[in-house]
Amino acid sequence: MELKKIHRIYFVGIGGIGMSAIARFFNEKGVKVSGYDKTSTELTQQLEAEGIDIHYSEDLDKIDKAADLVVYTPAIPATQKELVYYRENGYEVVKRSDVLQEITRELFAITVAGTHGKTTVSTMIAHILRHTGYGCNAFLGGISSNYGKNFWSSEKQVAVIEADEYDRSFLKLSPDVAVLTAMDPDHLDIYGTEQAVVDAFIQYTKNIKPNGTLLARHGLPHGAALEGDNKLFYSLQNDAADIYGKNIRMDNGGYEFDVVQQDWLIDNVKLYIGGMHNVENAIAAIGVAHLLGISNEKIRAAVADFKGIRRRFEYLVKKDNVVYIDDYAHHPEELRALITSAKSLFRGKKCTVIFQPHLFTRTRDFADGFGETLSMADEVILLPIYPARELPIEGVTSEMIASRIHGPEVKIIERDAVVTWLKDHPSQLLITAGAGDIDLLREPIQHLLN
Template identity: 85%
Template sequence: MELSKIHRVYFVGIGGIGMSAIARFFHEKGVAVSGYDKTSTQLTQQLEAEGIRIHYTEDLDQIDRSADLVVYTPAIPAAHTELVYYRENGYEVVKRSDVLQEITRELFAITVAGTHGKTTVSTMIAHLLRHTGYGCNAFLGGISSNYGKNFWSSDKQVAVIEADEYDRSFLKLSPDIAILTAMDPDHLDIYGTEAEVETAFIQYTQNIKPNGTLLAKHGLPRGPELKGDNKLTYSLQNNAADIYAANIRMEDGGYEFDVVQQDWMIDKVKLRIGGMHNVENAVSAIGVAHLLGIGSDKIRAAVADFKGIRRRFEYLVKKENAVYIDDYAHHPEELRALITSAKTLFREKKCTVVFQPHLFTRTRDFAEGFGEALSLADEVILLPIYPAREQPIAGVTSEMIAARIEGPVVKIIARDEVPAYLREHPAELLITAGAGDIDLLREPLQTLLNKP
């Protein structure tokens, strides 16, 4: 696959957050892009407005029979009519990760991997490079609040890429700078064991290009096994790490802090989004910007201008009597960090968490961890499990999590019943969390909490 020789690309499952970024990459290079997706969404509508042709039924009459390349997502069933046609008729059919593999070969690649934090860190890095004028092509797993996009292009031959560990696709990438944020067990339906998850992340670091750099979170399991000709660590505030934050001060739902390294320091960095974990994320992004030779004043200004990512500790309501935060958290450690940070910032407010478990396997594997994390709240509203790509598993329901929550009031209700429930039981500090369709509650709950 030579990117310069591709003139027509067809996407099977174009509306996914990762797929749409690749579609935009080709489209902005003047390649003819079209595709299929199951449903019309805000994201597919944006793609159509940008000039990309999309249809929403399996229909061989609407596919591009002149495509040089067909890209599909693993979420598409193997028996999908269009995918079968392309495979049986000799087209070059690849996964999204194969395209990213080629991009990392051709460009200076900065890749961000980890069981959590990767969307925020990759978006922070990409924002810093764009805001400071350094420039980059950004392939993100979330929508940047600064730009309203998950992709942007640049003449600079640099790419910032979120590296997804699902189905081991990130092992195809060959970065110049690799960031590793976390190695907690997840996707055990793919990996089987915690040890296999860790082994995959070690393999990710083995693919760093010669003379490349690994920037890994301090204290990761099996840290000595991580590879990279140049190895650095970062931390929230552990001064045993190479780069860390010091003098952290909470300020109007955000933070001010210094970033310290043995040979340099950037003081009075202002981060205007919530979540202490986001201070740590910022430390890693600042570390990358400094590696690239970007000046302290430019870095400081870029961080201060960072508005966050849609559904990552996103403030939807922030007023005296009510705060509403929406987050993508779908792993126990993410939930723990989310609830802890929110309660620290708004200590005097009663914390109500609405959580939608994502996947039956993840609920089965981490019910204990979810229960412990949600026990940090004052009230918990659990929704039924969002199945995504999975079939139900006997005995695996939201009740598994509810039974392990100790302390808070717990209620299990349908998603559509939540606004009426909160109308009767008003929330002071409301958090909605999950990776399914819980985001459909954003608008009605925002409207509800904004009422005088």
């Protein structure tokens, strides 16, 4: 697969966050891009507005039979008619990760992996490179609030790529700079064991190009086993790390802090998004920007202009009497960071968390962790489990989590009943969290609270 030899490309599952970024990459290079997805969404409508042909039914009459390359997402069933046709008729059919593999071979690649934080860190890095004029091609797993996109291009032969550990696809990448944010167990339906997850992240660091750099979070388990010709570690404020934060001050839902390294210091960095974990994410992004030789002054201005990512500690309502935060958190550690940060920023406000568990396997594997973390809230509303790609598992329901929550009042209600419930139960600090279709509540809740 040579990128410059591709003139027509077809995507099966084009509306996925990762797939759409690659579709935009080729579209901006003048390649004829088209594709299929199951449903029309805001994202697919944007792609269509950019000139990409998309249809929403499995229809062999609408596919591109002159495609040089067909890209599919693992979320698409192997029985999907169009995918079967392409495979049976000798087309080159590859996964999204195969295309990213080729991009990392051809460009200077900065990849960001980890069970949490990777979307924020990759978006922060890409934003800093764009804002400062350094330039990059950004392939992101979330929608940047600054630009309203998950992809942007540049003449600069540099790529910033979110490296997804699901189905081990990130092991195909060959980064020049690899960032590693976390190695907590997840996707155990794919990996089987916690050790297998750890082994995959260690392998990710073995794929760094010669003379490349690893920037990993300080204190990761098995950190000594991580590889890279140049290894650096970052931390929120542990001065045993190579790069760390100091003098962190909270300021109106955001933060001001210094970033310290043995040979340099960037003082008075301002970050106008919530979440102490996002300060640590910013330290990682600043570390990468400094590696690339970007000046302190430009880095400081770029970070101050960072507006966050859709559904990552996103303020939807921020008033004296009520704050509403929406977040993609779907793992116990992500929820812990979310709730801890929100309660520390808005001390004294009653904290209500509305959480939609994502996947039956994840609920089964981490029910204790979810129960412990949600017990930090003052009130918890659980929605039924969002199944995504999975079939139900007997005995695995939201009640598994509810029975493990101790302290807060807990209710399990349907998603469509949430807004009505909120009318009778006003909240001071409201959080919606989850990776399913809980995002459909954003607008009606925002409308209610405003």
